[in-house]
Amino acid sequence: MEKVRIQKIIADSGRCSRRKAEELIAAGLVTVNGRPCSLGDKADPMNDLIRVEGEEIAAERAEKRYIMLNKPRGYVTSMADEMGRKIASDLLTDVHERVYPVGRLDRNSEGLLIFTNDGEFANDIMHPSRHVSKTYRVTIDGMVNEGQLSQLMSGVELDDGVKTLPCTVEVLSEAPDRTVLRFVIKEGRNRQIRRMCSAVGLEVGRLRRTAVGGVKLGMLKPGEYRDLTKEELRSLRAAVGKTQNKRRK
DSSP states (O other): OOOEEHHHHHHHTTSSOHHHHHHHHHTTOEEETTEEOOTTOEEOTTTSOEEETTEEOOSSOOOOOEEEEEEOTTOBOSSOOTTOOOBGGGGOTTOOSOOEEESOOOTTOEEEEEEESOHHHHHHHHOGGGOOOEEEEEEEESOOOHHHHHHHHHOOBOTTSOBOOOOEEEEEEEETTEEEEEEEESOOOTTHHHHHHHHTTOOEEEEEEEEETTEEOTTOOTTOEEEOOHHHHHHHHHHTTOOGGGGGO
């Protein structure tokens, strides 16, 4: 069988995303036939023994699952937590495939979180060059002035010196003690919206992701999950410029 890049074999097995596989390879945690491999190495998925962190991966492709979860506040997105905090993936009680989150929502944020075991799909959605839109409903403590809105929309410098891309910010409602905004951003930096708001002197009281690309959270209740529909998958693939035709390989 033709040899394939090792990170692709790992992603196809459902073990993790391709990007995560690359990190594991770089950290020396992936072996082929007992020897550590390097980025760029290839292997025969049917005849070579590949282990990730000591665990043998299956050569056959896992059945692909694409799931949306309405993550409640208080849950972390990581697959394990050394501090013993609640983990979002534990809410997927009837999902037997090994799925992992596409992107992150911090512990105090809530809303739409996609899980999959399709590494290539996850990488496409998360990759910065794809600019897949993400929509958030953000409650700000207090009032927001026009100057702050203008700064947010044109891009602000974060605490690490990086300037955010221009985005859309719309006022949904306002009162003396709170303002509700809708953010649409096309990048996914760590705690980005909270840091953007902090940079212009605003404090976030509540943050909920309501959509990724054309996939909307809808009426899904906190803690509930469901498989994405074929139409939703087509929408996400269209957002990254890919279609089902790529399966011709």
